[in-house]
Amino acid sequence: MTTDGAGSGPTAIIERRDLQALFDVLLQRGYRVVGPTRRDEAIVYDDIAVIDQLPAGWTDEQEGGRYRLKRREDAALFGYAVGPHSWKKFLHAPIQQLWRARREGDKTTVEHEPPRPERFALVGVRACELHAIAIQDKVFLNGEHADPHYRARRNDAFIVSVNCGKAGGTCFCVSMNTGPKVAGGFDLNLTELLDGGQHRFLIEAGSDAGREVLDQLPKRPATSQDAKAADAVIAATASSMGRSMKSDDVHQLLLRNLDHVRWNNVAERCLACSNCTMVCPTCFCTSVEEASDLTGTESSRSRRWDSCFTMDYSYVHGGSVRSTTRSRYRQWMTHKLSTWHDQFGTSGCVGCGRCITWCPVGIDITEEVAAIRSSEPH
Amino acid sequence: MAYTAEAPAIAAGDDPMVPRIGRVRRRVRELSDVWTLTVEMEDGRPLAFAPGQFNMLTAFGVGEAAISISGDRDRADSGLIHTIRAVGPVSGALTRLGPGDVIGVRGPFGVGWPVDAAKGSDVVIVAGGLGLAPLRPLIYAVLASRKDYGRFALLFGARTPADILFRREIEQWRRRLDVEIQVTVDTSGEDWYGNVGVVTALVPQASFDPQNTIAYVCGPEVMMRFGAAALRDAGVPDTAMYLSMERNMKCGVGLCGHCQLGTAFVCRDGPVFRNDVLRPLMAVKEL
Known part of the structure; x- marks a missing residue:
């Protein structure tokens, strides 16, 4: 999917009552439409076909180790921040079979699992999440060996992004320069407008595919007042970030402080549960698992998401390289904020705040960075 | 990383x-x-490799492990050679494979020993235990064009005389007059007349010009740290020392994340690193 950046096409307005047409067109075009929906008291990403499956009138309260849904006073469809899911569960599958081997007599053959192209339409992608997808693109597509399974899912993905109308309590995209305004990488981009009692969406196309879909939707041209309302929504979100992090020097800051006492401090709180790596939209590590039938004639290998917080992750004969929680937390945070720059030319953090919200003990990456910065030994 | x-x-x-x-x-x-x-590849295509590279070997139904190649690159068409210690379920299953058994091979992966970098220089190889296996392709390469190199010293340490890897081959090499070979063991009985002690203690005894030497070190991590220190004490700069690292690996191509060491993916940027790059990383505990 190629996109040509933001604001490239003329913007239009779709009324709330007409938005179902977007889903209809995407489904007609053969996309598997996935988007936010309410389940188990959280907003998760799943298959959706009708607009009623969006979490209308819901929002979330997020803090370190805390996530609660609550009712909004209006019927906004995208009036919440990001939940525990990220789009990587569709593009970088949690479990992926790599191959099957079969033994027949003296002959063994390996059948390699062909990448299954899937045409996802991802609806409701936030600016931070677009950056996260771009980061995983660098990891999986830009290296010497591209991952064929990721590529098969990513190539034809149609992205409907949304400018955030509400910052979560743990959000810090402004600090990471990843939001809240969507700035490219989308096919269609929405801004939800509720001012003046008119529930409507400002919509713009960012690609040819997006323009084709937009042509099929009922709409009216956007007025300058609509544009102003959209700018106000984004400005309000940008000014209400729940967290902030000074990010311009964090790359070198952490490399200089690999033996800082703060790592001991955080290790006393960290449970090494791996929640932060599971909810992180950029964490990409995997392990492999072998399975075989009882007769030993068939076996297969699958890869599944893994976490640098486990002991197995760094195990070599004789023991784990990172046997302490201190070193495992340090690996995660320095990779995310520091060595990721050296490896992929970008930060591994997009400021979505998930790792803070879903940490059972509320460890806060922004607080940890600040603590190291304020007590850096000289 | 620092060289190719x-x-x-x-x-x-x-x-x-x-x-x-x-x-x-x-x-x-x-x-x-x-x-x-x-191992012979079933499709008949021999697997070309550089000394110090590794393959991911599969025992079907059990799993996969990263194993260095221990054969001669100039004889790749006569089979792919790996030397494996049985320490876990996968390496145990691999070592139980016998003639005719099927094995899965992915690779070769990684950056190996710089072979040509030492031409015109003295060569010092410091190996501990099974660390001799990934160094053997380098030894073959140097001996194959022996006149291109200066003095050649192989310093090898094993736990006991019974743990001396490739013993017959070492004895053959030792018959040559253009190599210096020292072997030591950590502990021995009365039937051992050779050196006793850590391999790093052999470094000061070896003859080489520290200002014109390339050193190659492979063994347990602590042995490599002390080996590099002994070479440095002898006057060899970090930029002339190469060490091979072991880390957990699942993919071999920098996608699974497991083998990270600071900014490096050991599978892709290593396993062989020049010591000026590696030394600061090894100085941080549990990096």
């Missing part, structure tokens, strides 16, 4: 996670828990 060695790689476009099928042609017991397998 000649490194054959698997063809771009092939799915790097899918193994090729090989068959074990020969299985030789080296030590009580170490075997050398000679």
Whole structure:
């Protein structure tokens, strides 16, 4: 999917009552439409076909180790921040079979699992999440060996992004320069407008595919007042970030402080549960698992998401390289904020705040960075 | 990372996670828990490699492990050679494969020993235990064009006389007059007349010009740290020392994350690193 950046096409307005047409067109075009929906008291990403499956009138309260849904006073469809899911569960599958081997007599053959192209339409992608997808693109597509399974899912993905109308309590995209305004990488981009009692969406196309879909939707041209309302929504979100992090020097800051006492401090709180790596939209590590039938004639290998917080992750004969929680937390945070720059030319953090919200003990990456910065030994 | 060695790689476009099928042609017991397998690729295409590179070997139904190549690159068409210590379920299963058994091969991966960098220089190889296996292709390469190099010293340490890997071959090399070979063991009985002590203690005894030497070190991590320190004490700069690192690996191509060491993916940027790059990383505990 190629996109040509933001604001490239003329913007239009779709009324709330007409938005179902977007889903209809995407489904007609053969996309598997996935988007936010309410389940188990959280907003998760799943298959959706009708607009009623969006979490209308819901929002979330997020803090370190805390996530609660609550009712909004209006019927906004995208009036919440990001939940525990990220789009990587569709593009970088949690479990992926790599191959099957079969033994027949003296002959063994390996059948390699062909990448299954899937045409996802991802609806409701936030600016931070677009950056996260771009980061995983660098990891999986830009290296010497591209991952064929990721590529098969990513190539034809149609992205409907949304400018955030509400910052979560743990959000810090402004600090990471990843939001809240969507700035490219989308096919269609929405801004939800509720001012003046008119529930409507400002919509713009960012690609040819997006323009084709937009042509099929009922709409009216956007007025300058609509544009102003959209700018106000984004400005309000940008000014209400729940967290902030000074990010311009964090790359070198952490490399200089690999033996800082703060790592001991955080290790006393960290449970090494791996929640932060599971909810992180950029964490990409995997392990492999072998399975075989009882007769030993068939076996297969699958890869599944893994976490640098486990002991197995760094195990070599004789023991784990990172046997302490201190070193495992340090690996995660320095990779995310520091060595990721050296490896992929970008930060591994997009400021979505998930790792803070879903940490059972509320460890806060922004607080940890600040603590190291304020007590850096000289 | 800091240098590039000649490194054959698997063809771009092939799915790097899918193994090729090989068959074990020969299985030789080296030590009580170490075997050398000679593998032929079933498709008949020999696997070209550079000294110091490794493959991911699959025992079907059990799993996969990163194993360095211990054979001669100039004889790649006579079989792919790996020397494996049985320490876990996968390496145990690999060492139980006998002639005719099927084995999965992915690779070769990584950046190996710079072979040509030492031409015109003295060569010092410091090996501990099974660390001699990934160094053997380098030894073959140096001996194959012996006149291109200066003095050649192989310093090898094993736990006991019974743990001396490739013993017959070491004895053959030692018959040559153009190599210096020192072997030491950590502990021994009365039937051992050689050196006793850590391999790093052999460094000051070896004859080489520290200002014109390339050193190659492989063994347990603590042995490499002390080995590098002994070489430095002897006057060899970090920029002339190469060490091979071991880390957990699941993919071999920098995608699974497991082998990270600071900014490096050991599978892709290593396993061989120049010591000026490696030393600051090894100085941080549990990095």
